[in-house]
Amino acid sequence: MTSTVPLARPRDRRPHDARPTVFAGARIVDPARGLDAVGSVIVAEGRILAAGPEVLNQGAPEGWEIVDARGKVIVPGFVDMRVFLGEPGHEHRETFASASRAAAAGGVTTIVTMPDTDPVIDDPALVDFVLRRAREQAEVRVHPMAALTKGLAGQETTEFGLLTEAGAVAFTDGRKSVASALVMRRALTYARDFSALIVHHVEEPTLAGAGVATEGEYASRLGLPGIPREAEAIMLERDMRLVALTGGRYHAAQVSTADSVEILRAAKARGLDVTAAVSINHLSLNELDIGTYRSFLKFSPPLRAEADRQAVIEGLAEGIIDIVVSSHDPQDVEMKRHPFAEAAEGAIGLETLLPAALRLVHDGRVSWTRLVEALSLRPADRLGLEAGRLTPGSRADLALIDPEVPWVLDRHELRSRSKNSPFEDSRFVGRVIRTLVDGRTIHSLSS
Amino acid sequence: MTRAPSTPPTPAFPHRHLLGIEGLSPQEILALLDKADEEVLVSRQVEKKKNVLRGRTQINLFFEASTRTQSSFEIAGKRLGADVMNMSVASSSVKKGETLIDTAATLNAMRPDILVVRHHAAGAVHLLARKVSCSVINAGDGAHEHPTQALLDALTIRRHKGTIEGLTVAICGDIVHSRVARSNILLLNALGARVKLVGPSTLMPAGVDRLGVETFTDMRVGIAGADIVMMLRLQRERMNGSFVPSVREYFHYWGLDQEKLDHAAPDALVMHPGPMNRGVEIDPEVADGPQSLIAEQVEMGVAVRMAVLEALAEHLPNF
Numbered sequence: 001m002t003s004t005v006p007l008a009r010p011r012d013r014r015p016h017d018a019r020p021t022v023f024a025g026a027r028i029v030d031p032a033r034g035l036d037a038v039g040s041v042i043v044a045e046g047r048i049l050a051a052g053p054e055v056l057n058q059g060a061p062e063g064w065e066i067v068d069a070r071g072k073v074i075v076p077g078f079v080d081m082r083v084f085l086g087e088p089g090h091e092h093r094e095t096f097a098s099a100s101r102a103a104a105a106g107g108v109t110t111i112v113t114m115p116d117t118d119p120v121i122d123d124p125a126l127v128d129f130v131l132r133r134a135r136e137q138a139e140v141r142v143h144p145m146a147a148l149t150k151g152l153a154g155q156e157t158t159e160f161g162l163l164t165e166a167g168a169v170a171f172t173d174g175r176k177s178v179a180s181a182l183v184m185r186r187a188l189t190y191a192r193d194f195s196a197l198i199v200h201h202v203e204e205p206t207l208a209g210a211g212v213a214t215e216g217e218y219a220s221r222l223g224l225p226g227i228p229r230e231a232e233a234i235m236l237e238r239d240m241r242l243v244a245l246t247g248g249r250y251h252a253a254q255v256s257t258a259d260s261v262e263i264l265r266a267a268k269a270r271g272l273d274v275t276a277a278v279s280i281n282h283l284s285l286n287e288l289d290i291g292t293y294r295s296f297l298k299f300s301p302p303l304r305a306e307a308d309r310q311a312v313i314e315g316l317a318e319g320i321i322d323i324v325v326s327s328h329d330p331q332d333v334e335m336k337r338h339p340f341a342e343a344a345e346g347a348i349g350l351e352t353l354l355p356a357a358l359r360l361v362h363d364g365r366v367s368w369t370r371l372v373e374a375l376s377l378r379p380a381d382r383l384g385l386e387a388g389r390l391t392p393g394s395r396a397d398l399a400l401i402d403p404e405v406p407w408v409l410d411r412h413e414l415r416s417r418s419k420n421s422p423f424e425d426s427r428f429v430g431r432v433i434r435t436l437v438d439g440r441t442i443h444s445l446s447s
Numbered sequence: 448m449t450r451a452p453s454t455p456p457t458p459a460f461p462h463r464h465l466l467g468i469e470g471l472s473p474q475e476i477l478a479l480l481d482k483a484d485e486e487v488l489v490s491r492q493v494e495k496k497k498n499v500l501r502g503r504t505q506i507n508l509f510f511e512a513s514t515r516t517q518s519s520f521e522i523a524g525k526r527l528g529a530d531v532m533n534m535s536v537a538s539s540s541v542k543k544g545e546t547l548i549d550t551a552a553t554l555n556a557m558r559p560d561i562l563v564v565r566h567h568a569a570g571a572v573h574l575l576a577r578k579v580s581c582s583v584i585n586a587g588d589g590a591h592e593h594p595t596q597a598l599l600d601a602l603t604i605r606r607h608k609g610t611i612e613g614l615t616v617a618i619c620g621d622i623v624h625s626r627v628a629r630s631n632i633l634l635l636n637a638l639g640a641r642v643k644l645v646g647p648s649t650l651m652p653a654g655v656d657r658l659g660v661e662t663f664t665d666m667r668v669g670i671a672g673a674d675i676v677m678m679l680r681l682q683r684e685r686m687n688g689s690f691v692p693s694v695r696e697y698f699h700y701w702g703l704d705q706e707k708l709d710h711a712a713p714d715a716l717v718m719h720p721g722p723m724n725r726g727v728e729i730d731p732e733v734a735d736g737p738q739s740l741i742a743e744q745v746e747m748g749v750a751v752r753m754a755v756l757e758a759l760a761e762h763l764p765n766f
Contacts (some may be wrong), residue, residue: 156687159696186690189648193664193700246648 020044021439022060023400026069028052030076031373032389041074043396046439051390069400075372076388077109077140077397077435079379080350081199081277082253082325084174086417087133089118094330094417100138101415102350104443107399107432108326110141110380110387111350115152116174122147122158124166131167139442141397143169143385145199148187154178157187160196169383172199172253175300175345177235179205181242188248197383199251202235202260203227203301212341214302218287224341229308232301233259240267243274251382252276255321256301258311265320275382277323278312280349281422284356285309289422295336295343297422299327316374317366323382324374326353330418348416352409354401355428361403362429396439403430460758464576464583467592468633476601476637483602483747483754489526490749499757500529503560507533508550509586510566515721515745516586516595520563523752527760529561547571548578555579560763561756564588569626582759590624596720597630599751601638603744604675607716612639617670617711619645620679620701620728621690623652627720628679632658645669646701649690666701673711678703678719678729686727694727704730708738716740 023041028051030036039053042064050056051074060066080103086093094102103111113130115121121130127144134142146168150156160171171191178184178200191198208231213219215226236252240263243250255264255276267274279299287303297303315321329346336343349356357375360366366374380388387397409426411419435443460475468476489495505524507517517533524531536550547566554562555578562583564572569589576583587593605611616635622628622644635642642660644651656662663669670676681697691697698704708715717729717739725731734741 150692156689157692159692161700162696186649190691193648 019063019065020049021065021067022056023067023069023072023074024056024060026072026074026400028074028390029368029372030390031369031377032076032391034369035390036369041390041398043398043436043439046396048390048392048394048396048398050392067400071402071404072433073368073401073403074390075107075399075401076376076390077399077437078107078353078375079110079112079383079385079387080108080326080328080353081112081323081379081383082114082279082327083111083350084114084116084329084346086330087117088129092417093332096133096137096142098415098417099328099330099350100140100142102328102348103140104435104437105415105432106326106351106353107401107435108140108350108353109397109399109435109437110143110385112169112379112383113142113144114174115145115147115172116176120147120152121145121168122150122152124159124162127163127166127168140437141387143167143383145170145172147171148173148178148198148200149183152176154180154183157183157190160191160194164194164196169385170197170199170251173201175201177201177203177205181238184239185242185246188242188246188250192246192248195249197249197251199253200235200239201253201300202232202239202255204231204234207231207234212298212302213290214287214304216287216305218290222290222293222340227302229257229259229304232257233263236260236263240272240274243267243272244270247273249273250275254279254282254301254325254327255315256282256304256312257308261311261315261320264315268320275322275378276320277325277379278316278321279325279327280353280356281327281347282309282312283316283324283360285422290340293340294422295338295340296347296420296424298340298343298345299347300345313360313365316360317370319370322374322378324353324357324371325379326350328416330416331420332418333420336420347420347422348414348418349421351414351416352421352423352426352428354399355431356423358403358428358430396436398436399432400434401430402433405429405431407431460761463759463762464585465594465755465759466573466576466583466585468594468597468630468637469592471637473637476598476634479598479751479754479758480602480605482757483598483750484606486750486753486757487747489753490746495526496528497526498528499760500524500527500560503529503760503763504558505529505531505561505563505756506554506557506559507531507563507586508536508554508565509534510536510564510571511587513565513587515748516565519745519748520584520586520752523749523756524561526749527753527756529756547575551575551578555581561759582763584755584759587626590626590629592630593626594630595748595752595755596627597634598755599744599747600631600677600718600720601634602747602751603718603740604716606747607740608674611635613641614674615641615643615672615712616675616677617643617645617673618677618679619666619670619703621650621681621685622646622655622679623650624682624685625679631677632660636660643669643673647691650685666707667710670707670711670715673715676703676708676711676715676717678717680720680722681724681728698727702726702728702730703733705733705736708733718744720744
């Protein structure tokens with residue numbers, strides 16, 4: 001007798017909130033249209049029906065849900081281009097389900113996952129797996145990046161064509177740099193045939209060596225092995241030359257120094273197809289925050305001196321740095337409860353991405369429009385995703401933000417399965433109070 | 448009364464060596480093809496023997512293993528009556544320290560009339576030709592030239608299409624490492640064909656668009672409307688991640704199957720210099736199908752090499 005194994009069924013999901021919803025009186029920030037004005041947003045059948053100051057001056061038809069959004073800000077949902085998961089292989093750190101809840105709480109409606117899992121996402125069947133698990137488990141959109149080299153070993157390029165067809169949106173070795181200039185050259189060349197985007201962690205690995213903090217006075221006082229800032233500049237400069245040589249499409253996964261901003265400025269002036277992101281950690285923190293060896297503040301690249309932090313904020317405001325990412329990297333306590341030099345790198349960040357970034361807005365360093373562009377529109381466009389805008393007709397992925405509410409981060413309230421936040425007990429002003437994907441509310445602070 | 452100007456009779460092939468297609472005029476190429484057409488008839492007779500090379504010594508000097516080219520040259524020489532000797536120089540003897548020049552000098556002392564040379568390094572055959580007193584035929588030097596392959600391809604095409612001029616020929620696959628591609632580009636351009644190169648960018652030589660060709664990475668676009676689809680062999684060591692990521696991805700995008708071939712002209716013909724990697728650059732169904740000229744190319748190879756040997760024999764000293 002044979003038995004049939006039932007296929008896993010996608011979770012029963014309402015298509016979208018049943019009746020049209022009007023968010024009335026909100027400040028609408030939609031960089032795609034250069035719109036920053038008070039008005040209303042109508043969401044119907046999973047799409048933006050209208051969004052702007054002239055919308056619904058006559059009042060809403062009967063039966064529509066009206067949300068009083070006065071004093072609030074509505075933005076296109078964030079597209080986070082650098083999210084590490086624990087699934088497959090390390091589900092105790094983070095799953096699609098837990099990452100999705102954390103993302104929703106942070107107004108992130110699209111996460112782009114890194115291939116550094118176990119197994120490494122370097123085969124079309126594994127891209128299928130990620131997409132299937134995401135469909136079943138996640139309420140936010142999930143797009144995987146696939147490995148740039150097989151097994152992240154930095155030697156042999158992966159099947160960019162077949163992986164792209166399977167649904168990979170870009171190619172990266174995640175936390176690792178590709179040391180071989182020849183491999184990177186071939187990867188950029190081959191990727192061109194599929195218009196694939198190469199995403200690279202810019203750190204010269206032989207120069208970085210066993211370093212764990214930015215080389216300088218502070219690391220020396222702490223007795224920590226240092227990484228010179230030049231490790232980033234050398235790799236980024238090398239890559240710019242290779243992009244010029246090959247005509248490839250390139251994105252620097254995270255930049256963190258003043259030198260990098262200048263290298264990018266020059267590359268863009270030459271017309272190279274280059275973008276770059278900065279992590280919220282490097283925008284918010286500097287090397288002094290390591291304090292007494294706080295391992296939750298160990299990052300790659302390491303936190304920099306204050307002058308570099310100021311330079312990347314300026315680079316972001318100018319648009320030389322295109323994109324802001326959370327670099328969400330869940331690590332269980334075991335991986336962090338080590339002496340600083342031996343502890344794992346990385347911190348979670350999906351839930352604190354906006355509140356931490358809002359500090360730059362409150363301080364007058366970055367405009368609302370520029371911030372939302374860096375969090376939503378630019379990453380969506382760079383990856384070719386249908387997201388990042390509130391234009392009528394677009395999918396209703398959006399976040400409703402209370403920009404003025406003060407609050408303190410309590411690690412016990414974090415949705416992420418790992419609690420390694422560098423912002424534990426930090427005070428913030430402003431947070432996401434409601435998140436919609438396809439017009440469906442997937443997070444609401446009151447609920 | 449004026450005397451008619453007396454012009455000395457110019458031989459149809461005025462070169463002592465055949466080192467490449469480069470340097471041959473269209474008339475010289477066509478003359479070789481005409482002669483090769485005659486040699487085809489010789490090879491199809493019961494009596495396949497001519498005596499134009501009787502008493503001559505031909506040495507096939509192969510620094511790189513090759514079954515079909517070496518045997519093709521051997522048969523060609525024998526059908527013309529030459530004494531043919533095959534020398535395979537293992538790479539180990541190179542490691543023993545004998546230089547190419549030493550080898551050439553040694554062989555030259557044996558007083559051969561014709562040297563057929565294959566070498567893994569571009570330019571090696573040219574170097575050797577400067578050091579010997581006999582005629583030299585390039586049977587392939589590195590990724591540089593393989594002139595008799597281009598000639599046999601042209602002969603095969605001309606016998607089916609009547610002419611080369613005006614045809615569209617797509618050369619597909621590993622262009623960057625291919626001497627066959629380089630010789631064919633030169634010859635087909637010289638005879639007025641339109642040449643398209645198709646392959647992944649990693650296998651396309653830099654600056655190749657300056658050689659009078661169009662380049663394509665999308666195979667269906669590249670072979671659209673082509674009269675001839677010429678496939679190239681992908682070496683095994685290039686398959687796994689260095690130039691292309693895998694065999695399956697290569698075959699998926701650049702392997703010639705019937706579906707892709709249907710984008711070429713309806714009467715398109717398929718060629719391959721061999722040896723083939725079935726299932727890598729070409730689907731067995733296509734390789735053995737009705738549009739394939741692959742077996743015929745081998746026959747034309749003997750004829751072309753006979754024609755080349757005979758043309759060079761005209762310049763051999765007769766004392």
